[in-house]
Amino acid sequence: MRRSAAEAGGLVWRTAPALTVLYGLTTLVEAVAPVTVAWLTKSILDRLVGDEPIAALAAALAATGVVVALVPQLGRFLSNDLGRRVSLGASKRLFTATDRFVGLAPFENPSFLDRLRLAQQGVSAAGNLVTGVFGLGRGAVSLIGFLAALTVISPVVTVVVAVAAIPSLWAEFGLSRNRAGVMWQIAPHQRREFFYGQLLSTVEAAKEIRLFNLGSFLLGRMLGERGTADAAERRMDRKDLLTRAGLEVLGALVTGGALVWALLAARRNQLTIGDVSMFIIAVAAVRSALGGLIRDAAGTHQRLLMFGHFTEIVHSAPDLTVATEPVALQGLRGSIELRDVWFRYSDDHPWILRGVDLTIPHGAAVALVGLNGAGKSTVVKLLCRLYDPTRGTILWDGTDLRDVDPVRLRERIGAVFQDHMAYDFTAADNIAVGDLTALDDLDRISAAAVRAGAHDKLTALPGGYGTMLTRMFAAGQGMDGPDTGVMLSGGQWQRVALARAFLRDACDLMILDEPSSGLDPEAEHDVHERMLKHRADRTSLLISHRLNAVREADRIAVLDEGVITELGGHDELIEAGGVYARLFKMQANGYTS
Numbered sequence: 107m108r109r110s111a112a113e114a115g116g117l118v119w120r121t122a123p124a125l126t127v128l129y130g131l132t133t134l135v136e137a138v139a140p141v142t143v144a145w146l147t148k149s150i151l152d153r154l155v156g157d158e159p160i161a162a163l164a165a166a167l168a169a170t171g172v173v174v175a176l177v178p179q180l181g182r183f184l185s186n187d188l189g190r191r192v193s194l195g196a197s198k199r200l201f202t203a204t205d206r207f208v209g210l211a212p213f214e215n216p217s218f219l220d221r222l223r224l225a226q227q228g229v230s231a232a233g234n235l236v237t238g239v240f241g242l243g244r245g246a247v248s249l250i251g252f253l254a255a256l257t258v259i260s261p262v263v264t265v266v267v268a269v270a271a272i273p274s275l276w277a278e279f280g281l282s283r284n285r286a287g288v289m290w291q292i293a294p295h296q297r298r299e300f301f302y303g304q305l306l307s308t309v310e311a312a313k314e315i316r317l318f319n320l321g322s323f324l325l326g327r328m329l330g331e332r333g334t335a336d337a338a339e340r341r342m343d344r345k346d347l348l349t350r351a352g353l354e355v356l357g358a359l360v361t362g363g364a365l366v367w368a369l370l371a372a373r374r375n376q377l378t379i380g381d382v383s384m385f386i387i388a389v390a391a392v393r394s395a396l397g398g399l400i401r402d403a404a405g406t407h408q409r410l411l412m413f414g415h416f417t418e419i420v421h422s423a424p425d426l427t428v429a430t431e432p433v434a435l436q437g438l439r440g441s442i443e444l445r446d447v448w449f450r451y452s453d454d455h456p457w458i459l460r461g462v463d464l465t466i467p468h469g470a471a472v473a474l475v476g477l478n479g480a481g482k483s484t485v486v487k488l489l490c491r492l493y494d495p496t497r498g499t500i501l502w503d504g505t506d507l508r509d510v511d512p513v514r515l516r517e518r519i520g521a522v523f524q525d526h527m528a529y530d531f532t533a534a535d536n537i538a539v540g541d542l543t544a545l546d547d548l549d550r551i552s553a554a555a556v557r558a559g560a561h562d563k564l565t566a567l568p569g570g571y572g573t574m575l576t577r578m579f580a581a582g583q584g585m586d587g588p589d590t591g592v593m594l595s596g597g598q599w600q601r602v603a604l605a606r607a608f609l610r611d612a613c614d615l616m617i618l619d620e621p622s623s624g625l626d627p628e629a630e631h632d633v634h635e636r637m638l639k640h641r642a643d644r645t646s647l648l649i650s651h652r653l654n655a656v657r658e659a660d661r662i663a664v665l666d667e668g669v670i671t672e673l674g675g676h677d678e679l680i681e682a683g684g685v686y687a688r689l690f691k692m693q694a695n696g697y698t699s
């Protein structure tokens with residue numbers, strides 16, 4: 107909590123120091139103005155009764171009235187602007203922090219995902235946090251002023267009014283803690299509700315939802331999650347209502363009692379008319395300032411608890427250890443070696459790799475084959491250091507991957523993942539994301555597309571490489587406008603993903619994980635021909651279930667039950683008559699019989 111407060115304070119100050127000072131000043135003026143008005147009113151009334159001159163005081167009262175009218179407007183403008191800036195700064199900090207995670211594990215952890223979502227809420231409410239804190243300051247100054255005024259008239263009543271606020275303070279903090287707890291508790295339900303909502307509204311899922319008639323089933327689940335979250339919120343609101351109603355009754359009784367006392371005292375000539383006016387204003391103002399102060403304090407407390415998720419994320423320990431003085435990674439000369447690599451996704455998951463030994467020599471094309479779930483893509487993720495081996499090491503020319511900067515490592519790798527991304531960008535940008543230095547270099551982009559067999563299709567699009575490969579952003583147009591965007595087929599997307607990897611042609615290691623599953627036979631043949639030609643003497647790792655596509659590889663490794671069980675050239679493995687030979691013959695027979 108203290109850490110969150112320091113974090114929030116630091117963020118506000120770093121983001122907009124001048125604006126913060128200015129807003130602080132207007133807040134101070136706003137806080138002092140009502141007390142000034144009350145004192146001026148009291149003094150004028152007392153002078154009126156005593157027949158003394160009041161012109162100067164009346165002018166001061168009028169001027170203060172103008173300030174009271176104008177300053178809140180300025181304050182609102184400043185507070186909105188400060189809120190926007192702080193929220194922007196917090197957003198930048200949050201996403202810089204999430205981008206700092208080297209690997210994938212945090213993004214597969216549901217509790218991290220809940221925290222991230224709440225942190226995002228905390229970021230968008232950061233403006234309210236600022237307003238709340240300044241509101242607290244304003245309330246406190248105003249309260250002190252009115253308490254002082256009230257003390258002059260009756261110290262006893264002052265103490266009674268102040269003490270009556272203690273239960274409110276205590277209860278509001280309890281309520282805000284409860285609210286933050288409920289938000290955390292319902293976060294998984296909200297995440298699932300969001301997930302079902304996404305499913306019901308995205309084009310990717312629409313096909314199966316219609317085919318399998320899943321609409322009402324998914325809607326039911328979405329509403330179920332929403333119902334659970336709403337029920338928890340309703341329970342919380344009911345508790346809020348009961349507690350606050352009780353406190354309001356207590357407050358009203360105290361105020362009423364104080365007023366009766368003041369009127370009786372005036373009747374006994376113990377208070378002047380000015381005193382009574384001051385007393386009425388001050389009691390009401392103290393109550394309202396105390397109430398506002400308590401609400402602001404509780405709101406700020408709750409927002410700080412929510413902001414705690416932001417603080418947790420921006421200060422979380424790195425998911426993978428990054429060497430403080432990383433070894434400079436040179437271009438591959440010798441080999442990449444997996445040495446007795448064991449891996450499981452977490453302690454409660456089964457072992458996926460159980461001592462893999464595999465060498466990928468420089469300049470060789472190595473193929474990794476195996477049944478579904480054998481762990482081939484897992485090996486790819488370890489090579490890109492999206493995870494670290496649980497045991498064993500991966501060496502790049504003898505250097506442990508843990509000792510190098512992951513960014514430098516990844517610069518040397520080109521990869522097409524099995525589940526590659528289809529970005530809602532233009533065709534050119536969809537390829538350029540493979541190497542951002544090519545963002546404005548259409549020649550490089552089209553050369554990569556030619557190699558991936560995507561060039562002809564992309565140039566034939568309505569806007570060529572500038573065509574959006576999505577219809578998501580075609581707002582306000584008919585479906586046939588020039589900027590509407592197009593949808594590609596699965597195989598065409600695969601070619602775009604290949605082009606993305608080919609953009610890094612000069613990289614030391616090219617990894618293709620199932621690059622041709624969606625390609626037609628002609629395209630597949632074409633891609634492999636080009637791949638072999640362009641990557642001759644360069645290092646590649648190929649993964650494919652179409653064994654015909656990898657038969658030309660220099661080495662074929664079979665991954666089975668977490669270990670490499672066969673290794674050799676195509677002919678060698680066929681000769682050996684093991685798993686590879688069996689799978690290859692099965693596929694070949696499927697075509698010939």
Ligand SMILES: Nc1ncnc2c1ncn2[C@@H]1O[C@H](COP(=O)(O)OP(=O)(O)OP(=O)(O)O)[C@@H](O)[C@H]1O
Nearest residue numbers: 214451455458476477478479480481482483484485
């Ligand atoms: N993020 C993850 N968390 C937990 N388990 C995972 C994760 N990713 C994969 N697995 C498990 O690891 C095993 C190996 O998966 P992997 O994707 O590496 O297999 P594969 O050989 O590439 O399979 P395929 O041929 O079907 O693509 C599978 O049993 C899978 O369930």
